[in-house]
Amino acid sequence: MPTQFDPPSGTRDFLAAEVEKRERAFAVIRSVFSRYGFEPLQTPAFERLDVLLGKYGEEGDKLIFKILRRGEHEASGEADLALRYDMTVPLARVAAAYGSQLPTPYKRYAMGPVWRADRPGRGRFREFVQCDLDTLGSTSVLADAEVICAVHDTLAGLGVADFRILLNSRHVLAGLLEAFGVPGELGPGVLITLDKLDKLSPAEVAAELTERGLASSTAEDLVSAMTAPDADERIRAALKPSEEGAAGLEEVDQVLSLVTAQIPAGRIEFTPRMVRGLSYYTGPIWEVVADGVPGSISSGGRYDHLIEQLGGPDVPGTGGSLGIERILLLLPEGVPAGRPGRLDVAVTILGQEFAARAFAFAAAARRAGLRSSVYMGSSGKLGRQLKWASDQGARWALIYGRQEEEAGVVTVRDMDSGAQAVVPAGELADYLAGQAGAAPPPGAAG
Amino acid sequence: MPTQFDPPSGTRDFLAAEVEKRERAFAVIRSVFSRYGFEPLQTPAFERLDVLLGKYGEEGDKLIFKILRRGEHEASGEADLALRYDMTVPLARVAAAYGSQLPTPYKRYAMGPVWRADRPGRGRFREFVQCDLDTLGSTSVLADAEVICAVHDTLAGLGVADFRILLNSRHVLAGLLEAFGVPGELGPGVLITLDKLDKLSPAEVAAELTERGLASSTAEDLVSAMTAPDADERIRAALKPSEEGAAGLEEVDQVLSLVTAQIPAGRIEFTPRMVRGLSYYTGPIWEVVADGVPGSISSGGRYDHLIEQLGGPDVPGTGGSLGIERILLLLPEGVPAGRPGRLDVAVTILGQEFAARAFAFAAAARRAGLRSSVYMGSSGKLGRQLKWASDQGARWALIYGRQEEEAGVVTVRDMDSGAQAVVPAGELADYLAGQAGAAPPPGAAG
Numbered sequence: 001m002p003t004q005f006d007p008p009s010g011t012r013d014f015l016a017a018e019v020e021k022r023e024r025a026f027a028v029i030r031s032v033f034s035r036y037g038f039e040p041l042q043t044p045a046f047e048r049l050d051v052l053l054g055k056y057g058e059e060g061d062k063l064i065f066k067i068l069r070r071g072e073h074e075a076s077g078e079a080d081l082a083l084r085y086d087m088t089v090p091l092a093r094v095a096a097a098y099g100s101q102l103p104t105p106y107k108r109y110a111m112g113p114v115w116r117a118d119r120p121g122r123g124r125f126r127e128f129v130q131c132d133l134d135t136l137g138s139t140s141v142l143a144d145a146e147v148i149c150a151v152h153d154t155l156a157g158l159g160v161a162d163f164r165i166l167l168n169s170r171h172v173l174a175g176l177l178e179a180f181g182v183p184g185e186l187g188p189g190v191l192i193t194l195d196k197l198d199k200l201s202p203a204e205v206a207a208e209l210t211e212r213g214l215a216s217s218t219a220e221d222l223v224s225a226m227t228a229p230d231a232d233e234r235i236r237a238a239l240k241p242s243e244e245g246a247a248g249l250e251e252v253d254q255v256l257s258l259v260t261a262q263i264p265a266g267r268i269e270f271t272p273r274m275v276r277g278l279s280y281y282t283g284p285i286w287e288v289v290a291d292g293v294p295g296s297i298s299s300g301g302r303y304d305h306l307i308e309q310l311g312g313p314d315v316p317g318t319g320g321s322l323g324i325e326r327i328l329l330l331l332p333e334g335v336p337a338g339r340p341g342r343l344d345v346a347v348t349i350l351g352q353e354f355a356a357r358a359f360a361f362a363a364a365a366r367r368a369g370l371r372s373s374v375y376m377g378s379s380g381k382l383g384r385q386l387k388w389a390s391d392q393g394a395r396w397a398l399i400y401g402r403q404e405e406e407a408g409v410v411t412v413r414d415m416d417s418g419a420q421a422v423v424p425a426g427e428l429a430d431y432l433a434g435q436a437g438a439a440p441p442p443g444a445a446g
Numbered sequence: 447m448p449t450q451f452d453p454p455s456g457t458r459d460f461l462a463a464e465v466e467k468r469e470r471a472f473a474v475i476r477s478v479f480s481r482y483g484f485e486p487l488q489t490p491a492f493e494r495l496d497v498l499l500g501k502y503g504e505e506g507d508k509l510i511f512k513i514l515r516r517g518e519h520e521a522s523g524e525a526d527l528a529l530r531y532d533m534t535v536p537l538a539r540v541a542a543a544y545g546s547q548l549p550t551p552y553k554r555y556a557m558g559p560v561w562r563a564d565r566p567g568r569g570r571f572r573e574f575v576q577c578d579l580d581t582l583g584s585t586s587v588l589a590d591a592e593v594i595c596a597v598h599d600t601l602a603g604l605g606v607a608d609f610r611i612l613l614n615s616r617h618v619l620a621g622l623l624e625a626f627g628v629p630g631e632l633g634p635g636v637l638i639t640l641d642k643l644d645k646l647s648p649a650e651v652a653a654e655l656t657e658r659g660l661a662s663s664t665a666e667d668l669v670s671a672m673t674a675p676d677a678d679e680r681i682r683a684a685l686k687p688s689e690e691g692a693a694g695l696e697e698v699d700q701v702l703s704l705v706t707a708q709i710p711a712g713r714i715e716f717t718p719r720m721v722r723g724l725s726y727y728t729g730p731i732w733e734v735v736a737d738g739v740p741g742s743i744s745s746g747g748r749y750d751h752l753i754e755q756l757g758g759p760d761v762p763g764t765g766g767s768l769g770i771e772r773i774l775l776l777l778p779e780g781v782p783a784g785r786p787g788r789l790d791v792a793v794t795i796l797g798q799e800f801a802a803r804a805f806a807f808a809a810a811a812r813r814a815g816l817r818s819s820v821y822m823g824s825s826g827k828l829g830r831q832l833k834w835a836s837d838q839g840a841r842w843a844l845i846y847g848r849q850e851e852e853a854g855v856v857t858v859r860d861m862d863s864g865a866q867a868v869v870p871a872g873e874l875a876d877y878l879a880g881q882a883g884a885a886p887p888p889g890a891a892g
Contacts, residue, residue: 005543008527011490013540015547016554019486035812037789037819037838040465044457044573045491045529045559046511065492068512068525070563077523079514081454083491094459097451101461103788103837105822108462113491117516127490138822142801146819149809254801261806342549343483355588355700360707363595366481373483373592376551376584391549392483 010118010126016342022129025328026111028157029131033109036150038133041108043090045115046081053082055089055310063116065126083115087132087321092312095136099313105137111324123326134319136307141251144284144302144318145258151288151298151320152263160330163290163297165263166271169252170281170301172235175245176272179238180222186213188279194226195275202227226273235272255284280306283318290330297323297330344370345432346389346415348382350401361398361410361428368433390415396432400425456564456572462788468575471774472557474603475577479555482596484579487554489536491561492527499528501535501756509562511572529561533578533767538758541582545759551583557770569772580765582753587697590730590748590764591704597734597744597766598709606776609736609743611709612717615698616727616747618681621691622718625684626668632659634725640672641721648673672719681718701730726752729764736776743769743776790816791878792835792861794828796847807844807856807874814879836861842878846871 007013014022030040052064066079073080084090087110095106111131120126133150135143148165155163173194177187193208200208202223209219225234239245252270259268276285276299283302290297300320308314345365349358358374365372373392375385382399389397399411399420410428412421412435423431453459460468476486498510512525519526530536533556541552557577566572579596581589594611601609619640623633635658643651648669655665671680685691698716705714722731722745729748736743746766754760791811795804804820811818819838821831828845835843845857845866856874858867858881869877 005539007490007539007543008492008494011492013490013543014486014488015544016485016487019488023486035815035817037817039462039788040460040469041462042460042465044453044459045561046454046457046573048454062517065516065527066514066520067529068514068523070511071508074512075523077514077521081511083513093451093453097453097459098461107788107819115491127492135822140822140824142795142805142820142822145805146822149805153812257802258805260802261809342485342553349588356703356706359588359591359595359704363707366599369481371481371483373553374588376581376586376588376592378586 008126010120010124012125012127021331022328025158025324025331026129029111029154029322029324030109032154032157033133033150036107036146036153038107038109038135038150039103041091041094041110042112043084043087043094043110045113046083047090047093049079049082051093051311052085052089056085060085063118065115065117084113085116086114087112087130088134088306089310091132091134091136092307092310095307095312095315102136105135105143107133107135109133123329125325128325131322131324132319134317136315136317138318139304139316141254141284142258145255147300147318147320148255148268148286149259149262151300151322152259152267154322155288155298155327158327158331160290160297160327163267163288165268165286165288166274167252167255167268167284167286168271168274168276169248169284171244171248171251171283172239172272173248173275175239175242175248176222176235178242179245180218180225182214182218182222190214190222191275192277194222194273195277197223197226197273231272232270251284276301280309286320293326293330295323295326297326299323342371343373343389343392343394344436345372345396345398346385346392346394347372347374347398348385348389348400349375350382350385350399351380354400354405357400357405357425358398361400361425364429365398365432368429368436370432370436386413386415396435398428454572456566456570458571458573467777468774471604471770471777472575475557475600475768475770476555478600478603479579479596482553482592482599484553484555484596485549487537487540487556488558489530489533489540489556491559492529493536493539495525495528497539497757498531498535502531506531509564511561511563530559531562532560533558533576534580534752535756537578537580537582538753538756541753541758541761548582551581551589553579553581555579569775571771574771577768577770578765580763582761582763584764585750585762587700587730588704591701593746593764593766594701594714594732595705595708597746597768598705598713600768601734601744601773604773604777606736606743606773609713609734611714611732611734612720613698613701613714613730613732614717614720614722615694615730617690617694617697617729618685618718619694619721621685621688621694622668622681624688625691626664626671628660628664628668636660636668637721638723640668640719641723643669643672643719677718678716697730722747726755732766739772739776741769741772743772745769788817789819789835789838789840790882791818791842791844792831792838792840793818793820793844794831794835794846795821796828796831796845797826800846800851803846803851803871804844807846807871810875811844811878814875814882816878816882832859832861842881844874 064085065083067081068074069078069080113127114130115127182190189212197205206219206223210216228234239249280303281301282304285301287296287299302318304316307317347358347362349355362372362374386397394415397413404410408425409422410425412423510531511529513527515524515526559573560576561573628636639654652665652669656662674680685695726749727747728750731747733742733745748764750762753763793804793808795801808818808820832843840861843859850856854871855868856871858869
């Protein structure tokens with residue numbers, strides 16, 4: 001492919017097979033979210049620049065695609081708009097704009113492209129789909145548990161084979177710092193380092209904690225408690241004396257108890273060493289990991305002040321995000337929802353005098369719910385036209401020439417077996433519907 | 447709504463009901479296009495600036511949203527990318543990039559937002575959905591007729607009540623200029639003025655033609671032939687002596703004959719006064735008008751050199767575009783595909799000790815294909831919770847307190863009638879599925 005025809009760096013063209021695979025996955029997601037009572041929200045691709053700037057930290061601001069002012073202002077070189085960077089800032093704006101018009105709690109999902117001027121790389125794009133679900137306006141742990149259940153059902157519905165949900169709470173982490181006597185000013189740094197326990201060895205993490213100024217005995221106690229085979233028990237025991245730790249534990253256990261009807265045992269577990277990096281979380285936090293995939297395929301948590309920080313009203317919130325581009329890579333290529341190929345019924349045309357009849361046959365096939373089109377090339381030869389039918393992946397080819405015209409029939413050729421049936425022209429739709437029903441071509445759902 | 451929370455000028459936020467209405471329409475469109483064997487194509491939201499610049503004329507270039515360079519280049523005030531302005535230039539790029547990987551002919555549809563920095567106004571947006579279908583690589587009038595049939599079926603499938611397809615050909619127009627002796631150099635201007643016959647009176651059009659330099663007798667002959675009650679016959683007679691005119695007539699009649707199986711008589715008519723303004727059309731041209739809507743709701747035609755002009759390969763093409771934002775305004779608000787409201791089953795919680803059971807009941811309802819969620823507010827009062835269920839548009843509320851727990855049942859309240867049924871807890875999913883099946887709540891499809 002010559003470079004000048006490539007899509008811009010970090011973006012992709014999706015041809016038919018990929019669009020269909022992606023759309024099937026999106027349909028599963030929408031269906032599960034809807035069954036949970038989440039409703040869709042769509043906001044524009046761009047926002048006013050001041051709505052986005054300063055919301056993603058200094059590094060984030062650099063990754064925002066900015067849109068030049070127009071007309072006489074273009075020469076200024078200034079930007080006034082910017083492409084959506086995530087789905088959360090637009091949610092905060094919508095919550096501020098529509099306030100009481102929204103239901104309470106406001107359970108919404110948003111699925112669509114976001115744009116980040118990141119360095120493109122394997123699996124990292126500048127245009128990618130983000131898929132968020134959030135509940136605004138409820139402080140109840142029920143809302144946290146519901147989001148986790150919906151994410152679980154979505155991943156199961158998509159056919160993701162092996163995944164586990166890691167559950168923790170910001171209160172557990174605060175309790176841990178308290179229980180292990182970590183000085184207050186070291187807390188945030190210690191949590192950032194603990195977050196690396198899934199990548200670095202315990203010794204490496206302990207060393208980094210010491211570098212951060214933690215007493216080496218404390219660092220070793222902490223790391224050893226969090227990585228021991230009986231970590232769950234040791235951490236629970238350590239947390240009990242801390243008021244915040246005990247509250248966090250209670251929160252985690254409530255979520256675990258609420259989701260038992262929906263999530264099979266063993267698929268969700270209390271993971272005290274799991275520290276979501278983002279500082280805005282205030283309660284339960286979780287992430288989903290899958291075999292063979294580094295990092296998480298979904299994550300989320302409670303963020304009771306974020307919407308206000310982002311310019312919205314002061315409402316509690318909890319939610320999560322599906323790493324849909326990663327998840328799509330995990331899904332099996334096979335089991336396409338449609339017969340591979342573009343047509344069910346390919347209609348040949350053996351002379352322009354038969355063109356109108358061919359059109360009518362294609363229309364009859366479509367009435368039977370089948371994908372159908374006529375031959376549009378320049379060859380009048382049946383062999384060439386059947387080759388086209390085969391290239392299209394057609395299940396049947398229709399043949400109609402002088403002989404068929406005189407007999408008032410149409411010849412229906414089964415492209416797999418080569419068998420041909422002669423069908424009265426007026427009964428074609430019924431015949432095809434019957435054949436399609438007998439061995440349903442899933443393409444008919446197209 | 448305070449201005450600072452509005453979406454950017456010319457763009458819109460879509461809350462749930464609007465998203466659902468739009469998505470239902472998009473699903474109809476995709477389904478019809480797919481039955482005709484058109485396949486989806488998705489390209490990025492932005493292209494390299496040089497791919498877009500110079501493709502839409504000087505006025506068009508001014509309406510392109512340009513994206514500022516990033517990082518160290520941001521200060522230059524220069525743009526290197528630009529938001530998609532239509533679906534045709536990306537199609538030309540894709541045809542150049544993927545060439546032989548694409549089927550022949552390449553029948554594709556593209557549906558998604560495009561962005562134009564137009565002055566926003568009633569029904570005119572800066573972000574709006576464009577929906578195109580095109581066949582590249584066929585010179586056959588079959589391809590033109592197929593596009594028109596697909597557009598017809600789409601509009602019928604969407605429920606657009608009264609629409610008519612106006613059909614003409616660029617060759618007919620050239621033949622007309624020849625037949626009426628319009629000097630060659632006046633041709634393009636004369637066509638632009640004739641295009642106004644749907645807005646201006648015949649006298650006004652004749653006057654404008656004269657201003658353009660046409661002899662006033664010629665101007666009057668031309669306008670009178672095109673607006674006479676027997677215009678069809680008069681134009682056909684006038685065209686016969688012109689070779690190009692006769693060829694155009696033949697083309698129009700071929701399309702009319704091909705579509706008879708699909709399009710009811712009277713819904714498509716030869717309209718010699720119809721002149722699509724765009725200069726790139728080379729063969730059949732058409733537009734769809736609907737009662738009570740100014741302008742067209744869909745239009746298209748053959749453009750055998752456009753793809754090459756836009757930077758693609760030299761392939762013939764024909765296609766059309768649905769004015770989807772206008773069409774959406776035409777569609778009846780009623781007949782929502784789902785029960786209005788967010789939930790089918792609202793689960794009350796009469797005390798935190800019942801929360802896990804409530805979650806399990808909601809899960810059972812979802813297994814029955816119903817939209818379901820639990821109460822997440824702070825009130826423990828049944829009345830308040832039933833009010834919430836009602837606000838959600840729920841069909842049933844589930845009630846489970848001490849009494850139900852002891853009896854191993856759950857109370858199912860019909861929110862319309864107030865009638866209550868007592869159902870064994872283990873049979874809830876079956877019971878709800880049966881109730882939903884008995885009087886299907888379309889929301890279940892959600």
